[in-house]
Amino acid sequence: MIAVGREKPSGRLKTNLMEYKKNWPIFLMLVPGLVYFIVFHYIPLYGVTIAFKDYKLLEGILGSDWAGLKYFKMTFASNDFWNSFKNTMIISAMKLVFSFPAPIILALMLNEVRNLRFKKVVQTISYLPHFLSWVVFGGVIISFLSPSTGFVNLIIKALGFEPIYFVADNNWFRPILVITSIWKEIGWGTIVYLAALNGVDMQLYDAATVDGAGKWKQMWVVTLPSIMPAIVIMFIFQVGSIVNDDFDQIFNMYNPAVYKTGEVISTYIYKIGIEGMQYSLSTAIGLFKNVIALILIVGTNYLCRAFDEYALW
């Protein structure tokens, strides 16, 4: 009636409804999943509004009064928050520098192994910690580093030095986090790189050998450039998750003595939100963190796509 040659909105709705009528069995299969996503993802998303309210348990989300930006102001005025923010960034940056290259190096080493059985055994052993929870692995590490009976400190004492309480020492706690994260995930991290290494054209090696390149040279001119796309993409993703600290690891390894260097955003949220029941304040912090994380993820996804297209040619 109004727009000529164009379907009326009501008409489109009608054909749409027809579609649902015709294919209802398939939509019905989607319904349980939709209910799940609405209840456990979209409703909590609405729950974020308590960051802008004085949330009281008894009054519920709707009944609580609006508080404006009060809790954001509180967050940004809090030294504890900035400390946890700083620690998150420092620990993530340290992991980016030290933990990120570790599986690449291990993959390059495994790639040189010609004995397949040996390779398989080393791989399987290195996967072990990945399958354990941080509760188990953290427990193993804490006893390994124990100042009285732990292996590391027995060595230190045998060499005539004072024992070091690694997990309760602010100088040591961050390096310990980095080392244990390498320990736990180095083997598992090789999978992507080994798959990339499998795809390297063997003729390139033969050509390099004919040109007189030794093993070391071959690694620099053939192997590394070939797996560079995989490395760059993994790196971009890691940068993208820089505000996502490893809650499981830190929560199971830290203790009051290292709050100064070990408290990160997610452990801080747990402490004041769940333990301290400051729901509005902790939700405000969580929202701030999630917004940064979202910007980073969207940004890095974009970068990856751009890089992927560039890498193809």
Added chain:
Amino acid sequence: MVGKKTAGEKIFTVINYAILIFLSFMMLFPFWEVIKTSFSTASEASSLHYYFWPKKPTWEAYQQVFGNNMIWSGYQNTLIRVVWALLIQMTLTIFTAYALANKKLPNKKFWTIFVMITKFVSGGTVPLYLLVKSLGLFDNVMSLVLPMAINVFYLMIVRNFFMAVPDELEEAACIDGAGVIRVLVSIMLPLSMPIIMTLAMWILVGNWNQWFDCLMYIQTPSKFVLQTVLRKIIIESSQQTMDISAVVIPGQSSSTEAIKGATIIVSSIPIMCIYPFIQKYFVKGMLVGAVKG
């Protein structure tokens, strides 16, 4: 290979193998230390001198661990949780993946985005906690199973697998009068067995290792899952004593070291035993995810 190995290459190979053997040893060594301690007598476990093998191996610590009701109830609760998770999470993931993979789903693109968005935008810990609380799920095993019923990453991988099944197979079945459930059960699932196994393993190990949700949602100690019991015994006890005064007081933490060791071993033995056999499913799943994601 062109020509023989040079001397340099031989040295390289030897060093490479040596480093890999050393790394594997280092990987396992802390676990050996825990096993060793768990079989030691109280006085030996707190000894300030290194020993590689317990002089008088003993089951003492294990007897104490097995005498602890929390360990048994933890095992039981973990098993219950895993069974529920396998039932509910697999059914939901497979149904949703199948619907999203189906060409006939109305507004397919919209629903896919509707689901995908939740991977990037989340309410965070506290709103979810308050939701579970207001649903009355506290202290109920469903608080551990339902909130993470569908993992979007797994869902997309299963969906992609379903999409790769040729349409002709499905159409042929439809002509024969098979309904959607029939197509799913007799065509899609048998053809997607590798990814279904991977999904099952992901859910199994993921639920076995989960502890945080139990820490938040379960208050009755007899309802704790194994990992949470373990955390109470080995992590929280050491976090409490972790001030500097506790350093170098030998003998004080004597048998607790052995008991902690035995607890770790008892609760991680199942995973340690099965992981070499199920790792291939995880590797496959990860590679599919890396390529498609």
